[in-house]
Structures are given as C-alpha cells and as structure tokens.
Amino acid sequence: MYKVGEDVRIMKKKILFFITTLAHGGAERVLVNLANNLDKSQYDVTVMTIFDGGVNKQYLNSDVNYRCVFSKVFHGIKYITKFLPSRWLHKIFIKDFYDIEVAYLEGPPAKIISGSRNKKTKKVAWIHIELNSEQEFTEGFKNRKDAVESYKQFDRIVCVSNTVKEQFQKISGIKENVIVKYNTNETEKIIKLSSEQCSDIKYHDEIPTLCSVAKIEHTKGYDRLINVHKKLWDEGLKHRIYVIGIGKDKEKLEQRIKEMGVEDSFQFIGFRDNPYKYISKCDLYVCSSRREGFSTAVTEALVIGTPVVSTKCSGATELLGENNEFGIVVENSEEGIYYGIKEMLKDKTKLEAYKEKAKERGTFFSKEKTVLEVEKMFQELQ
Numbered sequence: 001m002y003k004v005g006e007d008v009r010i011m012k013k014k015i016l017f018f019i020t021t022l023a024h025g026g027a028e029r030v031l032v033n034l035a036n037n038l039d040k041s042q043y044d045v046t047v048m049t050i051f052d053g054g055v056n057k058q059y060l061n062s063d064v065n066y067r068c069v070f071s072k073v074f075h076g077i078k079y080i081t082k083f084l085p086s087r088w089l090h091k092i093f094i095k096d097f098y099d100i101e102v103a104y105l106e107g108p109p110a111k112i113i114s115g116s117r118n119k120k121t122k123k124v125a126w127i128h129i130e131l132n133s134e135q136e137f138t139e140g141f142k143n144r145k146d147a148v149e150s151y152k153q154f155d156r157i158v159c160v161s162n163t164v165k166e167q168f169q170k171i172s173g174i175k176e177n178v179i180v181k182y183n184t185n186e187t188e189k190i191i192k193l194s195s196e197q198c199s200d201i202k203y204h205d206e207i208p209t210l211c212s213v214a215k216i217e218h219t220k221g222y223d224r225l226i227n228v229h230k231k232l233w234d235e236g237l238k239h240r241i242y243v244i245g246i247g248k249d250k251e252k253l254e255q256r257i258k259e260m261g262v263e264d265s266f267q268f269i270g271f272r273d274n275p276y277k278y279i280s281k282c283d284l285y286v287c288s289s290r291r292e293g294f295s296t297a298v299t300e301a302l303v304i305g306t307p308v309v310s311t312k313c314s315g316a317t318e319l320l321g322e323n324n325e326f327g328i329v330v331e332n333s334e335e336g337i338y339y340g341i342k343e344m345l346k347d348k349t350k351l352e353a354y355k356e357k358a359k360e361r362g363t364f365f366s367k368e369k370t371v372l373e374v375e376k377m378f379q380e381l382q
Contacts, residue, residue, distance in 0.1 A: 022054035026296035086115030107140030161315035216247030221288035303362035307354035
C-alpha cells in the first residue's frame with residue numbers, strides 16, 4: 001500500500017517496433033502514425049529499423065526513440081535471417097530490454113523478434129499482406145517449419161484485415177492468438193492537409209480527374225490502369241489520371257505511356273509530402289492493386305471524402321462494404337477496373353453520392369479508435 005502524499009511514479013512500458021526500413025510505403029507510414037500517437041505517459045516507444053533512412057523517418061515525433069542496425073542498405077538480409085538461428089539473430093540485433101517487442105513486417109523482422117527468449121518480454125507479429133504462397137510465407141525463413149515455429153513464439157499475431165487473418169491461419173496452420181487490428185491514420189491531420197492548394201498539376205471542371213497513391217511496382221497494377229485509361233479515352237470518356245509515388249517500375253511504365261500516346265493525360269508525379277491535397281481535388285480515387293493487406297491510401301481517400309473504385313483485394317470489402325455501400329469493389333482484373341471506372345465516369349449522380357458515403361465510412365477508421373485498440377492489446381499482454 002502507498003501512503004498518502006507518497007511520490008508514486010508509473011513505470012512506462014518499453015515498446016519496440018522493429019521494421020526493415022521506413023521507406024515509402026503504407027506499412028511504414030502506418031507504423032509512424034501509430035508510434036507517434038501512443039500514450040507517452042504510459043509507453044516509452046522505440047522504432048528500430050534494420051537499415052537507416054527512408055522518407056517516413058522524418059515524420060517520427062521527437063518523443064519517439066529511433067535506432068537503426070545498419071547505416072547503409074545492403075542486399076542479402078533475407079539470406080542472413082534464413083540461415084542463422086532466431087536466437088542468435090535476436091542477440092545480434094536487439095541489445096536492450098523491452099517489455100513488448102513488435103515485428104512490424106513479415107519476413108526478417110518476424111524471424112529476428114521471434115528469437116527473444118526473455119520470459120518478461122511479450123512478442124507481437126504484424127501481418128500486412130495476404131501470404132498466398134509458400135514462398136511468401138517462408139520469405140526470410142529457412143523453410144516452412146522454421147516459419148511456423150517462429151510465428152508460434154509470438155504472444156499475438158496481428159493481421160490488418162479479416163482476409164489477411166483468414167489467409168494467414170490457412171497457410172500457417174496457426175489458429176490461436178491471431179487477431180485483427182485496423183491501420184492507424186492521422187485522420188485530423190489528413191483532413192487539415194487536404195485543404196491546401198495544389199499549384200503543380202491542372203484540374204479541369206469539364207474533365208474528371210482520377211488519382212492513386214502507391215509504390216510504382218507490379219503488385220499495384222498500374223500497367224492495367226494505363227490500358228484501361230487508354231481504352232476509356234478511345235471510347236470518348238475523357239479523364240486524367242495522376243499517380244503519386246515512386247518505385248522501380250516508374251521508368252518502364254512511363255515509356256509505355258509514351259508509346260500509347262497518353263502522356264498528357266496519365267502522369268506519374270513522384271513522391272509528395274502531402275498527397276492528401278491532391279486526393280481531395282480529384283473526382284475519384286482508384287486502387288488497381290493485384291494485392292493489398294488493408295490499403296492505407298484507400299482509407300485516407302475515404303477520410304478525405306473522395307469516392308473510391310478498388311479491385312477486390314484483401315480488405316477492400318471491409319473498407320467499402322460487402323455490397324458497395326461506401327465505394328465500388330470490382331473484380332481483380334483489367335476488365336474489372338475498366339467497368340468500375342466507366343460506371344463512375346458515366347454517372348455523375350453516383351459519383352456525388354459516393355462522396356458522402358466515403359466521408360461517412362472514413363469516420364470509422366479514426367485515429368483515436370485504432371490507437372486505443374492497440375493500447376488495449378498491450379495492456380492485455382502485461
């Protein structure tokens with residue numbers, strides 16, 4: 001019992017979030033949002049990366065500790081984690097004690113954190129994508145047995161959507177302690193930033209503007225979106241598309257755009273510190289992804305109130321409704337994307353109706369709700 005007037009100090013729980021880098025990407029951005037908004041009177045938060053840098057590093061608040069293992073990126077980390085025992089890896093990478101250690105990505109981060117043998121430390125794995133193949137499930141691990149045994153070491157396995165959860169349980173065979181927590185978005189900040197003006201791209205009242213935000217890589221389906229754009233233009237449905245992001249496929253896709261003669265109406269405009277002001281000025285947001293976990297960018301579009309057409313990838317129906325109540329979910333194919341965009345472009349009444357529905361749905365994923373859910377999980381683990 002404490003005496004009246006005695007100085008009672010609450011010991012903060014030390015939380016470690018471990019991830020490969022803070023590069024351009026949805027999982028990295030969501031991690032920064034979560035780390036920034038956890039209650040610092042209760043938690044001492046550290047974000048540690050295997051490799052230093054990444055565009056999202058600059059957005060970490062000053063009350064979040066940042067550490068990295070290597071100052072420069074090198075290839076081969078997956079081979080290192082594949083062949084070394086997890087216990088060795090943990091001793092090499094994690095030097096300090098933490099009450100809770102979170103592997104915030106699949107693969108190497110999960111293998112490394114699974115090696116903690118301190119009984120006082122609780123371990124959490126975060127799964128952001130559908131692991132649809134043995135290759136995806138075992139990436140960074142020696143084999144299937146190594147992956148399963150590593151994931152069994154975690155006290156909680158957090159999946160970002162119900163679809164991701166179902167697929168993880170199916171491919172891993174692990175049923176217990178697998179839960180769903182939705183991504184954290186800076187909702188108030190997003191709405192504020194979305195009101196800023198755009199001076200570097202053109203918007204025309206008479207021509208609808210579409211946009212998308214993601215890494216420029218094969219999984220995001222921009223090759224399909226370019227083909228759809230060309231087909232709709234040839235049919236007389238004029239519109240413009242701006243893609244915000246960077247990635248390894250950018251030059252190849254820009255060459256394809258030139259060859260198709262649509263470089264004036266389909267543009268990759270690069271990384272932007274504030275993508276929200278572009279999304280808010282657009283008539284429609286398009287997610288053309290071949291696969292997702294729980295699209296951060298789609299969630300942000302809903303928060304802003306921009307209507308969405310999305311392929312049927314993981315999390316799409318959870319975001320937009322089983323019956324397209326809050327946006328349009330289409331078959332995950334080039335044809336599906338074509339019909340979804342065409343439906344919206346030909347019916348302005350429907351487009352306007354989905355603006356209101358988007359705003360309504362966006363409130364469901366508020367920062368307060370998602371952060372509180374994670375804090376509840378941390379409390380349950382203690």
